Amino acid sequence: xxxxxxxxxVRVRGLTRTFGTRRVLRDVDLDIAGGEFVALLGRSxxxxxxxxxxxxxxxxxxRGEVDVPGTVSxxxxxxxxxxxxxxxxxxxxxxxxxxGRAVAVKALAEVQLAGHAEAWPLTLSGGEAQRVSLxxxxxxxxxxxxxxxxxxxxxALTRLAMHALVERLWNTHxxxxxxxxxxxxxxxxxxxxxxxxxxxHVITEHRVDLARPRDRGSLxxxxxxxxxxxxxxxxxx
Amino acid sequence: MSISTTGVLARPRTADARPDPPAKKRRPPDxxxxxxxxxxxxxxxxxxxxxxxxxxxxxxxxxxxRAAVDLAVDGELGSAxxxxxxxxxxxxxxxxxxxxxxxxxxxxxxWSETLVDPPVQMLRTLPHLGLIPLFxxxxxxxxxxxxALIACGVAFPLYLNLHSGIRQTDPDLLEAARVLGYxxxxxxxxxxxxxxxxxxxxxxxxxxxxAWLSLIVAEQVNADAGIGHLINNAREFLRTDVVVVGLLxxxxxxxxxxxxVRGLERRVLRWQTR
Ligand SMILES: Nc1ncnc2c1ncn2[C@@H]1O[C@H](COP(=O)(O)OP(=O)(O)OP(=O)(O)O)[C@@H](O)[C@H]1O
Ligand SMILES: [Mg+2]
Numbered sequence: 001x002x003x004x005x006x007x008x009x010v011r012v013r014g015l016t017r018t019f020g021t022r023r024v025l026r027d028v029d030l031d032i033a034g035g036e037f038v039a040l041l042g043r044s045x046x047x048x049x050x051x052x053x054x055x056x057x058x059x060x061x062x063r064g065e066v067d068v069p070g071t072v073s074x075x076x077x078x079x080x081x082x083x084x085x086x087x088x089x090x091x092x093x094x095x096x097x098x099x100g101r102a103v104a105v106k107a108l109a110e111v112q113l114a115g116h117a118e119a120w121p122l123t124l125s126g127g128e129a130q131r132v133s134l135x136x137x138x139x140x141x142x143x144x145x146x147x148x149x150x151x152x153x154x155x156a157l158t159r160l161a162m163h164a165l166v167e168r169l170w171n172t173h174x175x176x177x178x179x180x181x182x183x184x185x186x187x188x189x190x191x192x193x194x195x196x197x198x199x200x201h202v203i204t205e206h207r208v209d210l211a212r213p214r215d216r217g218s219l220x221x222x223x224x225x226x227x228x229x230x231x232x233x234x235x236x237x
Numbered sequence: 238m239s240i241s242t243t244g245v246l247a248r249p250r251t252a253d254a255r256p257d258p259p260a261k262k263r264r265p266p267d268x269x270x271x272x273x274x275x276x277x278x279x280x281x282x283x284x285x286x287x288x289x290x291x292x293x294x295x296x297x298x299x300x301x302x303r304a305a306v307d308l309a310v311d312g313e314l315g316s317a318x319x320x321x322x323x324x325x326x327x328x329x330x331x332x333x334x335x336x337x338x339x340x341x342x343x344x345x346x347x348w349s350e351t352l353v354d355p356p357v358q359m360l361r362t363l364p365h366l367g368l369i370p371l372f373x374x375x376x377x378x379x380x381x382x383x384x385a386l387i388a389c390g391v392a393f394p395l396y397l398n399l400h401s402g403i404r405q406t407d408p409d410l411l412e413a414a415r416v417l418g419y420x421x422x423x424x425x426x427x428x429x430x431x432x433x434x435x436x437x438x439x440x441x442x443x444x445x446x447x448a449w450l451s452l453i454v455a456e457q458v459n460a461d462a463g464i465g466h467l468i469n470n471a472r473e474f475l476r477t478d479v480v481v482v483g484l485l486x487x488x489x490x491x492x493x494x495x496x497x498v499r500g501l502e503r504r505v506l507r508w509q510t511r
Contacts, residue, residue: 056416072416080413084431084508093427094417120508136417 008067009034009144009176010055015064017050017200024050026200028064034143035174039187041230042197048180049077051197052148055178070143073175077149079133081121088117091136107139108132110172111165127158131165138169145175149182163189167212184226188219196229204229296478304478305485313467318486320463324380325452325490328387333444335388336395343396344403344433345425357396365389365447366454373458383455390447398440402433435509438502445494453487 010032017025024047032038042048053059054066056074081090091107092100101117108114111131121129130150137145147166151159167190170177181187187194194206206226210218278298284290285297292300308314339357342349368389372382406429414424456465464483471479 058412058416074413074416076409076413078409080409082410082427082431084434085427094414094419094423120510122508122510140417 007034008032009036009070010178011065011067012055013065015051015054015062015066017047017054017059017062024200025054025062028197028200028202030195030202032144032176032178034070034176037170037177037179037190037192039179039181039191039194040197041181041184041187041194041226043230044182046197047200048197049148052146052178052180055144056146068144070176071140072144072146073137073140073142074146074148075130075133075137075150077152079121079129081124081129081132081136083121085121086117087113087119087121087124087132090121090132091139095139103139104135107135110138110169111135127154127162130154130162134162134166134169138173138175141173142175145170145177147177147179149180151186152182159183159186164213166190184223184230185216185219188222188226189214189216194222194226196226198229198231293475293477296476296481300478301481301485304476305482308467308479308482314482314486317462317464317467317483321452321456321465322490324383324455324463325387325448328384328451329391329444329448331384332388332391332448333395336392336440336444337399339392340396340399340403340437344400345429350400354400357393361393361397365393366451369455369458378459383452383460386455387448387451390451391444394440394443394447395437396440398443399433399437402436402440403429405436406432434505438498438505441501442495442498445498446491449487449491449494 008031010030012028012030015025015028015030016023028051030051040048040051050059052074054062055068056072057068081087082093085093088101088104088108091104092098095103105114105117108117111134113128113131113135116124116128116132121132124132130153134150137147151162154162163186166177166179170190177191179187179190188208191208194208195202196204196206204226206222208214208219208222281290281295282298285292285295285300290297296304305314339353343353343357344350365386369382369386372385376382376385410428410432411424414428419427453465456463457469460466460469464486468480468483471477471483
């Protein structure tokens, strides 16, 4: 079955994950090309985080084929910074063979936090901590960047700023991205492709062939389609 | 949109001022809190001066102060203090080394935990001060039983708190460290050990308290030198002033180490200041 030439950043075939008697992922197939931006939508409990953990190599008790040949980095829903290490150390820890401090300060500048390099993580606001977490993921120059609802806890204004930031960073570094989100608009604004996961299964896939940066007006039709896939009849926002 | 833009811009500016947390304002000490302690000492002095409190039951504050000065001047207090301090120091170092080593072992390796934890948990239910008779039988009546008693009092709280501190490490942080490519050594050094520090400091405080208590008890039972010896000697001659001086020295030592630990906590846990 294995492809002789690996062109994709992520290749998953027939992935099944069972907790006890519950099959949380059922026979999932997923391909992400190098540099592609994919958004993964789905209701709460549909198995998004489970899939992401499998791709990150944090969960190996699965059946099926999972192939992620390159380096992987993750930004979690919670920033998960080490509170006892200064911000720049959080960004650079685990890196090898580089001047950690210089690299970290540069990455922090990319998320507009250069001035906070010496700060303790607990003094950061939620949005700032999330940006540090993003810088920490990007500084590893991953081939695959996994984002698990990284903006879930942020206010609407900060989210807008973060969308622009992620788009810019993705443009600069071009990792393959899998963005897990609840937010249809977020998915459509950022992704090349939007997948909908339902009950452990990828039920649909939408291409978003629109030039970036996108404005919400051009997304109305797609939005209605995706919302229908998610089982939402009436627009709520 | 212009309104929300200024809202977005305003945030970083306030945030930029934050890396230097404003120096904590020290409240001026509330002098009123001294009223009742001073009154009590005056009352004590009055009771002694009027003969209500006979000196062979409790010496007056003035007599105690004079005794303290006398003992300090002729060097007796200094040498007794040095002997007691040395006992605590040696006992503490030995006990801390054992407690921390076993705590690390049990915390970091499942196998060691299986071997080390059950006996330690069983032994800790023994009241360690009750071990004196055995220690005297084993070690005689020299320095060893006293040091052993203090070491026991120190080892258990440090072991228990370090061990549970390590076990309480946030699994989310460990998972993140794994994804970020930390080696095992880096995970231990940057995730596991730092997260066990607060709990270990709690253990350190308890350990120091127990160390002083163990010293006092050990010195009461038998001592040919040290603060306890000073006190026991004074008792035989009904010198309640000297007894009180000895007690004050014990108290002072306890307070000093407590202040040291608090200073250490402030330094080591400065990341917790929001
Ligand atoms: N370790 C586990 N043990 C048992 N069940 C689990 C475990 N991890 C996840 N599950 C179950 O798997 C299902 C999918 O969980 P998952 O976290 O992947 O959902 P999700 O799509 O990320 O949801 P949300 O949007 O709320 O984060 C849930 O019903 C959850 O209870
Ligand atoms: Mg989730």
